[in-house]
Amino acid sequence: xxxxxxxxxxxxxPGQRVTISCSGSSSNIGSNTVNWYQQLxxxxxxLLIYSDNQRPSGxxxxxxxxKSGTSASLAISGLQSEDEADYxxxxxxxxxxxxxxxxxxxxxxx
Amino acid sequence: QVQxxxxxxxxxxxxxxxxxxxxxxxxxVSSNSATWNWIRQSPSRGLEWLGRTYYRSKWYNDYAVxxxxxxxxxxDTSKNQFSLQLNSVTPEDTAVYYCARVDVTVAxxxxxxxxxxxxxxxS
Numbered sequence: 001x002x003x004x005x006x007x008x009x010x011x012x013x014p015g016q017r018v019t020i021s022c023s024g025s026s027s028n029i030g031s032n033t034v035n036w037y038q039q040l041x042x043x044x045x046x047l048l049i050y051s052d053n054q055r056p057s058g059x060x061x062x063x064x065x066x067k068s069g070t071s072a073s074l075a076i077s078g079l080q081s082e083d084e085a086d087y088x089x090x091x092x093x094x095x096x097x098x099x100x101x102x103x104x105x106x107x108x109x110x
Numbered sequence: 111q112v113q114x115x116x117x118x119x120x121x122x123x124x125x126x127x128x129x130x131x132x133x134x135x136x137x138x139v140s141s142n143s144a145t146w147n148w149i150r151q152s153p154s155r156g157l158e159w160l161g162r163t164y165y166r167s168k169w170y171n172d173y174a175v176x177x178x179x180x181x182x183x184x185x186d187t188s189k190n191q192f193s194l195q196l197n198s199v200t201p202e203d204t205a206v207y208y209c210a211r212v213d214v215t216v217a218x219x220x221x222x223x224x225x226x227x228x229x230x231x232x233s
Contacts, residue, residue, distance in 0.1 A: 002156040035219040044208055044226050045157070050219035088157055092218055098174045099147075099218075101157035 003028065003100035004089050011108040012079045020105045022072040022089035028100055032092040034072040036065055039086045039104075048087070049074060076107070084109045112136035114209050114224040122203075122231050128196040131186075132209030132224055139185045139192055140165045145212040147220065148183060148194045152205035162212070163192055199231045 005023040012018045022034065034052050037045035047056055049065035052072065062083075064075045072091075076083055089102035118130035132146070139146060145164035151157050161173035163183045173181050182195040196203060207227050210220040 002158075033217045035217075037220070044223035045220070046223075047219050047221050050221075051217040054216075056219075056221065090157075090220075096175060097172060098161075099149075099159035101159070103156055 002103040003093060004102035006089060006102040006105045009106045011110055013110045014079055014081065016079045017075060017077045018079055018107060020074045020087055022102050024070050024091060026070055027095040028091040028093040029067065029072055030070040031094055034067055034089055034091050036074045037088045045088060079109055081109050083107060112211060112222040114222055116209055116224040116227045118227055120228055120230060122199055122229060123233050124200055124231055125198055128199050128203060128229055130194045130207055130227055131191055133191040139190050140187055142166060143213060143215050145214065146192045147210045147212060149208045149210055150205040201231050204231045205229060
């Protein structure tokens with residue numbers, strides 16, 4: 001079961017900004033970096049943000065990440081129809097000695 | 111470009127062993143800068159990390175607490191691949207299983223994923 005908590009859904013119209021939160025604890029987000037993944041239907045998750053706020057090559061700069069204390073956020077600015085997907089946060093957990101994932105947020109473009 | 115190609119049966123009977131393989135191209139299972147992971151996804155459990163294998167002068171494994179007593183992840187250097195064995199499966203183990211790489215030189219993201227294998231546990 002997921003250890004990191006995300007809102008189940010978020011939505012916006014094209015061009016709007018959408019923010020997704022990820023809440024954890026001192027043993028995961030509070031002491032390790034956060035990564036974000038985008039999952040389109042029927043496909044494997046794709047790395048979107050790593051090390052809290054770094055974008056891999058090829059990821060548009062509309063996607064940005066931030067972290068404060070035991071919470072992290074993913075922002076999508078200039079929302080586009082192709083951004084409609086599920087988004088997950090993840091981090092290493094020192095207490096569990098393993099990776100933990102967020103509950104996932106479904107983004108809908110209205 | 112790293113590619114991970116999964117193989118294995120999509121149907122396993124209860125109490126039997128689930129076995130999957132992940133073939134690596136573009137990297138080495140013996141790399142000192144990577145770890146090789148198995149992750150599964152189901153509607154009831156979400157995304158769940160199962161464990162990893164990696165080489166740092168010798169082989170290491172880490173397993174999730176939830177499956178530790180039933181799981182084995184093994185590297186196969188001759189075929190440049192790694193495998194997942196999950197014993198004594200129940201219908202709760204029905205999920206899409208993914209293999210994934212972590213490049214430890216850029217923190218710890220899962221940067222490459224296999225295509226996923228839907229495994230159904232049913233008689």
